[in-house]
Amino acid sequence: VAMNPESAQEDVAAVPAGAAVVYDAPLALSGARADLLWYPVPFDELVAPVTGEARLRKLLRNMVYVGTLARLLDLELPEVERAVGRVFGKKAKALELNLAAARAGYEHARAFARPLPFRAARMDATRGKIIVDGNAAAAIGSMFAGVTVLAWYPITPSSSLAEALIAQLKRLRHDPDGKATYAVLQAEDELAAIGMVLGAGWAGARAMTATSGPGISLMSELAGLGYYAEIPAVVWDVQRVGPSTGLPTRTAQGDVLSTALLSHGDTKHLVLLPGSVEECFSMAVEAFDLAERFQTPVFVLSDLDLGMNTWMAEPFTYPERPIDRGKVLGRAELERLGGFARYADVDGDGIGWRTLPGTDHPRAAYFTRGTGHDEASGYSEKPDVYEKNLQRLARKLDGAREVAPAPVADGAGAAVGLLAYGSSDFAVRESRAQLQAERGLATDYLRVRAVPFARAVREFVAAHERVYVVEQNRDAQLAGLLKLDLEPALIGRLRPLARTDGLPLDARTVTDAILAQEGR
Amino acid sequence: VAMNPESAQEDVAAVPAGAAVVYDAPLALSGARADLLWYPVPFDELVAPVTGEARLRKLLRNMVYVGTLARLLDLELPEVERAVGRVFGKKAKALELNLAAARAGYEHARAFARPLPFRAARMDATRGKIIVDGNAAAAIGSMFAGVTVLAWYPITPSSSLAEALIAQLKRLRHDPDGKATYAVLQAEDELAAIGMVLGAGWAGARAMTATSGPGISLMSELAGLGYYAEIPAVVWDVQRVGPSTGLPTRTAQGDVLSTALLSHGDTKHLVLLPGSVEECFSMAVEAFDLAERFQTPVFVLSDLDLGMNTWMAEPFTYPERPIDRGKVLGRAELERLGGFARYADVDGDGIGWRTLPGTDHPRAAYFTRGTGHDEASGYSEKPDVYEKNLQRLARKLDGAREVAPAPVADGAGAAVGLLAYGSSDFAVRESRAQLQAERGLATDYLRVRAVPFARAVREFVAAHERVYVVEQNRDAQLAGLLKLDLEPALIGRLRPLARTDGLPLDARTVTDAILAQEGR
Amino acid sequence: MAATAPAAPKVNRLGLAVLEYKGGKTTLCAGCGHNAISERILEAYFDLGIPPERVAKLSGIGCSSKTPAYFMSRSHAFNGVHGRMPSLATGALLANRTLHGIGVSGDGDTASIGVGQFVHLVRRNVPMVYVVENNGVYGLTKGQFSATADPGSTLKTGAVNELPALDACALAIQLGASFVARSFSGDKKQLSALLKGAIAHRGTALLDVISPCVTFNDHEGSTKSFAYVKEHDEPLQELSWVPAYEEIAVDYDPGTTAEVALFDGSRLRLKKLEEGYDPTDRAGALTRLLAAQAAGEVLTGLLFADPKVPAFTDRLGLVEEPLATLPPERVRPPRAVLEAIVESLR
Amino acid sequence: MAATAPAAPKVNRLGLAVLEYKGGKTTLCAGCGHNAISERILEAYFDLGIPPERVAKLSGIGCSSKTPAYFMSRSHAFNGVHGRMPSLATGALLANRTLHGIGVSGDGDTASIGVGQFVHLVRRNVPMVYVVENNGVYGLTKGQFSATADPGSTLKTGAVNELPALDACALAIQLGASFVARSFSGDKKQLSALLKGAIAHRGTALLDVISPCVTFNDHEGSTKSFAYVKEHDEPLQELSWVPAYEEIAVDYDPGTTAEVALFDGSRLRLKKLEEGYDPTDRAGALTRLLAAQAAGEVLTGLLFADPKVPAFTDRLGLVEEPLATLPPERVRPPRAVLEAIVESLR
Ligand SMILES: Cc1ncc(C[n+]2csc(CCOP(=O)(O)OP(=O)(O)O)c2C)c(N)n1
Numbered sequence A, B: 001v002a003m004n005p006e007s008a009q010e011d012v013a014a015v016p017a018g019a020a021v022v023y024d025a026p027l028a029l030s031g032a033r034a035d036l037l038w039y040p041v042p043f044d045e046l047v048a049p050v051t052g053e054a055r056l057r058k059l060l061r062n063m064v065y066v067g068t069l070a071r072l073l074d075l076e077l078p079e080v081e082r083a084v085g086r087v088f089g090k091k092a093k094a095l096e097l098n099l100a101a102a103r104a105g106y107e108h109a110r111a112f113a114r115p116l117p118f119r120a121a122r123m124d125a126t127r128g129k130i131i132v133d134g135n136a137a138a139a140i141g142s143m144f145a146g147v148t149v150l151a152w153y154p155i156t157p158s159s160s161l162a163e164a165l166i167a168q169l170k171r172l173r174h175d176p177d178g179k180a181t182y183a184v185l186q187a188e189d190e191l192a193a194i195g196m197v198l199g200a201g202w203a204g205a206r207a208m209t210a211t212s213g214p215g216i217s218l219m220s221e222l223a224g225l226g227y228y229a230e231i232p233a234v235v236w237d238v239q240r241v242g243p244s245t246g247l248p249t250r251t252a253q254g255d256v257l258s259t260a261l262l263s264h265g266d267t268k269h270l271v272l273l274p275g276s277v278e279e280c281f282s283m284a285v286e287a288f289d290l291a292e293r294f295q296t297p298v299f300v301l302s303d304l305d306l307g308m309n310t311w312m313a314e315p316f317t318y319p320e321r322p323i324d325r326g327k328v329l330g331r332a333e334l335e336r337l338g339g340f341a342r343y344a345d346v347d348g349d350g351i352g353w354r355t356l357p358g359t360d361h362p363r364a365a366y367f368t369r370g371t372g373h374d375e376a377s378g379y380s381e382k383p384d385v386y387e388k389n390l391q392r393l394a395r396k397l398d399g400a401r402e403v404a405p406a407p408v409a410d411g412a413g414a415a416v417g418l419l420a421y422g423s424s425d426f427a428v429r430e431s432r433a434q435l436q437a438e439r440g441l442a443t444d445y446l447r448v449r450a451v452p453f454a455r456a457v458r459e460f461v462a463a464h465e466r467v468y469v470v471e472q473n474r475d476a477q478l479a480g481l482l483k484l485d486l487e488p489a490l491i492g493r494l495r496p497l498a499r500t501d502g503l504p505l506d507a508r509t510v511t512d513a514i515l516a517q518e519g520r
Numbered sequence C, D: 001m002a003a004t005a006p007a008a009p010k011v012n013r014l015g016l017a018v019l020e021y022k023g024g025k026t027t028l029c030a031g032c033g034h035n036a037i038s039e040r041i042l043e044a045y046f047d048l049g050i051p052p053e054r055v056a057k058l059s060g061i062g063c064s065s066k067t068p069a070y071f072m073s074r075s076h077a078f079n080g081v082h083g084r085m086p087s088l089a090t091g092a093l094l095a096n097r098t099l100h101g102i103g104v105s106g107d108g109d110t111a112s113i114g115v116g117q118f119v120h121l122v123r124r125n126v127p128m129v130y131v132v133e134n135n136g137v138y139g140l141t142k143g144q145f146s147a148t149a150d151p152g153s154t155l156k157t158g159a160v161n162e163l164p165a166l167d168a169c170a171l172a173i174q175l176g177a178s179f180v181a182r183s184f185s186g187d188k189k190q191l192s193a194l195l196k197g198a199i200a201h202r203g204t205a206l207l208d209v210i211s212p213c214v215t216f217n218d219h220e221g222s223t224k225s226f227a228y229v230k231e232h233d234e235p236l237q238e239l240s241w242v243p244a245y246e247e248i249a250v251d252y253d254p255g256t257t258a259e260v261a262l263f264d265g266s267r268l269r270l271k272k273l274e275e276g277y278d279p280t281d282r283a284g285a286l287t288r289l290l291a292a293q294a295a296g297e298v299l300t301g302l303l304f305a306d307p308k309v310p311a312f313t314d315r316l317g318l319v320e321e322p323l324a325t326l327p328p329e330r331v332r333p334p335r336a337v338l339e340a341i342v343e344s345l346r
């Protein structure tokens, strides 16, 4: 690309034969070599109508060629616009100007008779990729997880997850005689939705619901019942901006802390944090296996940006692991054992064995309750019985640290670490490139994918002098969960970088914040 | 008190004339001096029927004289039993033996013809004291706070708070013509109760509710509305044992963390932590002033032990400060100002001015909403508007640090600090005495009374090498809130001492845990 | 916030122009039934000459619940959370019983998530106007069925509702409601009369207004579409509201015309369109509503009224003034009272 | 957990002794109406010869909701949270439609905090027996009024209930319920027949059983006391349950006796005690209930039944087997299906 009058000539001389040169028309370079493909672009002409401000023109020229290249590379205009949107998302005016410039470049390029030779190569790169939104991915994943009960109540931005799942189930989960191998109900509200899911999970279904912040709050009491009575359930929280009704059509990561601690008393939950549409698919499957294995509600925290926007992604891969229904005793085992105690820690992992209602054995039944109970699920107020049971519950969830999706690390040996999760991944990866490119600041990156945290999270913090915890909320919520979990010596290394204004996180914000703190 | 054969003689010789000597009958000391009052007690005789185990006898002799002294000092047997109960609470067998021994001593002492001379003096000490349970104290306080609306739903152990308040209001808050200056409604559930309280608070009433864990969870969504729309409300949580329905008739401090963070999104609340029945009274008054001053829901966290058990206490003192209704604009001010913007931070303290519905001025009205809003309370999705407002809310609550009830400090200069709150106070104070008496371990003590924390809390932690955070829950919840608030350097000083088994905390548990960690 | 009044031609008895009762510009879809209802509401308060400052608007969440922003900007408004408006309204109206309370809700907000609070509001007979802007769908979340959707009604997606429709009016009448009416956003005259009657009533006045969602539920096959309602509307009476000062009409035949006396002395005059329908007969109303439901009729008009059911505020025996603004000395008993209590605890 | 069966004299058609249907020892107050109901329930399942393992017991919170621990220990039980049993039951019975579901609730659990979920459960007609053990108070929290307390009824404290009583039966009938009955914990014969009918019904079978709280609401002045109910009990019919295999009785006069055919072929035989009461007439039932409420009568018997209302599980067109235990290959589509979906996303 030759736009700079000073260097244009040399640049052109340097490029290999067959290369394509996009150049500023006034430079009239095309005569220089015959073995190149020439693509003249009258940058000023194209920029002129976009803005009157000379100051801006210069910047916008770059945007024009972005548009031109995009067209030459056969990208779709919407894709380009989304990319631009992500960069300038926050500055409405700038966004508008740059979009206009990009479009101008794009349109201009349509005129070129001669397509790029390696256009095809570019296509190979995208060939095989799919385009899908996170909610649809989660819906497909849930179906392949073998979901049997969906109870939901509409709320933006989670409705499309339930609706996509319903469409899939209608299409693919009916017997030849038309009978359904699933049940879907639109509940009257979220208290009912989680209640139906817990009732179904208790009876042995793979039951799920999808909601957003306000719904999560309404589920608080029953979430505690699920934790204490140990009932599998999968709850998707496609996060939007809070507090309260907040901004239903904007994105945030504001429910992390309150969801991990949802409900009164000493309640804690298993939380998954998908960071891509691929993970919306894969974690939809894992969530059910974890919920049944650990006999507890699993909360999957997506967000509006991930869930409702479409992304380019790798094709989903068929779940290799067979469905894990967890510890369930059937008639035969009961016959052999002669009975069981629902909450006895027979295996030392804090997870008891359960039976499903309807199991045809006189000793299959037990009494599920949200009140204090002993190993045989009888009511007990005995101090030691209560304490022992509560400690077991803590131990049980600790067991999930190394079983839940492991954090994803990138880079090693840098002094500075970046720690993030969910939809912040896009911006963080771009930011790392900016830090490297602009100031030569090398960083390592750990993307957390589940709470409670894997040991690797602790090790990542231990291995870096400074760990910037990037997230999209006001109160540095994941950093808070880390503080509750890490040994004090490591907490000092955390540098919360939390912000939220409803727009998807953009790399520039992250980069500038880090540079400021790094004093570069 | 002379029970030790070796030292008895000297001890007796040393006491001043007129002193009273309680001695082991077999020692037959009464001949030694004529200027003393002699109270012989046949310890072995009394202990014998209590237990056969020689090992225990020795210990129980002490309990016998506790009973004897109690009787001589004219304490009531139930009081003695409660005291003993608190010490041995957890060990049922020990409790029973010790109670028997104490009773034996008590009964024996009834026989003494000669009462203690300073018995009267002892009575002066208790004269003036009152006996009351925390819920009744809170009810009385609420009435003197000028509560005008109570919406509640029965739940143990909070019902008696509402019922005591209703009784007081019926007695004292009717006009001569019988009309009530208050409204009480039994709501259909806790969602309705908090909704009614917020509706009333919005309209200008001093509105409150009282509940316990499960009710708090049900209030999650509306609590977020109260925070974000900035509506005064007072919510009492008389804590019981969770999770879920848990143990409704046992005590705990398990709702601290989830209540301070109640609701999705970036929501935070002002929390008060009464540590005595006196404070149940005084904080009932302060809660309303704070709620209206900071225009936000205030949660007062009591517990079953404090709320439902009767305690001896100082008489309640009449509120000196006049009622603080906070920033409310009336017709006259509006006339002068020509209008107002509900959420404008005109005073720099993050607190806007509000108007009450019915204010007779064309510019009095504003639109209260749980959706994103600008200063004029219009709907806005503007990123900067949203972010600015959310930051203001954070600033606003920070302002409460030095205004809410300040922490209470005792002792200074020790290396070891104890930090506790609420009903743990009793056990912690006793434990400090034990630590000092048994191992000469000096400790300083800070009793936290509100969240967000006052600067003094930080300073207390900074001033001690080790700070034991004593609380009655599993997850070290207040220690968790401290971790979220303190600078990392100080977090390492915290030593969480959290436990819960449903019984009131006893000093011995605290003492032993600290000694273990102190390696004494 | 409030619009400043230009020299308007028509003013009400307070000398206020209708402009003083306007709200912000609607952001709802053009043609949404809700917009028409907002107009009728502000006109009613204007015609009744009620100062906008005396009105408190409450709502839940939904397109319908947004509408308080589109009428009467000079009135305080509380747009709460989904389905919990009844509790907010109850608290607000106890705190200040002198306010004219109006709650605006949707069929989802009232009949799905909110039915529990709705039931208890009606039981308490909290004095307020309760408007359900009923379109049979969740408009704001893009058109799922609500609990008032009629069996057999379809969505554009082809989805068919199979569950029975929850009839808020029948439910309220069965629960002992004191004022229950149904109307149609397109019926200007009837809706206006009923709104005035509702405002003048002392107790919970339920107005279930069929208000088609032109974006998600106005198609062929929907039973909440403009076409369907116009087709199946069965008005029970021809309604007019008669102000207190107006003489009882001399020339009317009790066989065909009746009047319902309202709290403030005004009356609702009903010219019977259906023989033998008696809006003071609870059982009769329920029977007729069941028949209408079975026949797919949209029965409109004053379905039931019993002004004698005591309002909640009266039941509680509150002082006349707002509790919200009672002076300190009336809410904080004197020192001596505390001393007496302390004495009793010794 | 389960008691082991001794050689019992009387066994049911499964060869099980009644002992196999017993539960744990009750911790409720002696004389509490709830205890009698527990006995009737287990007898009914015993008499019908339903294996206890096929029964799922669900409840909310309250003294009444504790009772599933006191009958049929061989059945799974889910004691949930206050007022939310209907949603737990709905989920459980969708997960396994082959279970016999029975929900036990209280008047507070159902009519106060739980009325929202109750309304929607009835609308859906989830197949289960729903027993409300109705004592008009919150027993477990020591005797506050619930929403079913009758106006004028007093507490020992002297407090008088002023709000209208919520009649769960009338509410359910108005909402389109398919089986609604009322009985009295003290009426062994009637309650047993109705329980059997309810169990045999396919759909939500509501049984509102007046069950006095001897500790907090059995005093003079209470309308839910044993004395009051005995005094004001107005049975509509003399009821008997007729098993499927039994011939239709030849000699009965349709004027005085009727039969309601139940899903499993068994019938409820009604010998009319009240002239002209027809339990298949929804409007008639509502009218009669309103009259009874006004008169302070406790109307008992089969209030309404319409076995043709489709059960929710049938509406959803579920497979016959429990969804809970479908084999993996029936719930996880094969690899090819995913590949096709991926293709469509390219
Ligand atoms: C707790 C909660 N759940 C779900 C939602 C999402 N939601 C917003 S409005 C609405 C339904 C609105 O339907 P309706 O009350 O009929 O109003 P309409 O838009 O049709 O006028 C829903 C489900 C919410 N805001 N809060």
Ligand SMILES: Cc1ncc(C[n+]2csc(CCOP(=O)(O)OP(=O)(O)O)c2C)c(N)n1
Pocket (backbone or CB within 6 Å): B153, B154, B155, B156, B190, B214, B215, B218, B245, D061, D062, D063, D064, D065, D081, D082, D105, D106, D107, D108, D109, D110, D133, D135, D136, D137, D138, D139, D140, D141, D146, D213
């Ligand atoms: C969310 C919640 N709120 C309040 C309570 C306290 N509570 C337990 S049982 C009950 C009412 C019980 O009344 P009812 O359902 O009539 O049962 P009964 O004891 O009379 O049989 C209440 C209010 C609770 N357990 N959970």
Ligand code: SF4
Pocket (backbone or CB within 6 Å): C028, C029, C031, C032, C033, C034, C063, C064, C135, C139, C140, C212, C213, C214, C215, C216
């Ligand atoms: S979506 Fe429907 S209800 Fe909402 S504004 Fe549009 S037309 Fe009205």
Ligand code: SF4
Pocket (backbone or CB within 6 Å): D028, D029, D031, D032, D033, D034, D063, D064, D135, D139, D140, D212, D213, D214, D215, D216
């Ligand atoms: S308190 Fe009442 S309802 Fe509860 S067990 Fe006792 S008698 Fe029964």
Ligand SMILES: [Mg+2]
Pocket (backbone or CB within 6 Å): C106, C107, C108, C133, C134, C135, C136, C137, C138, C139, C146
């Ligand atoms: Mg609607």
Ligand SMILES: [Mg+2]
Pocket (backbone or CB within 6 Å): D106, D107, D108, D133, D134, D135, D136, D137, D138, D139, D146
């Ligand atoms: Mg009851």
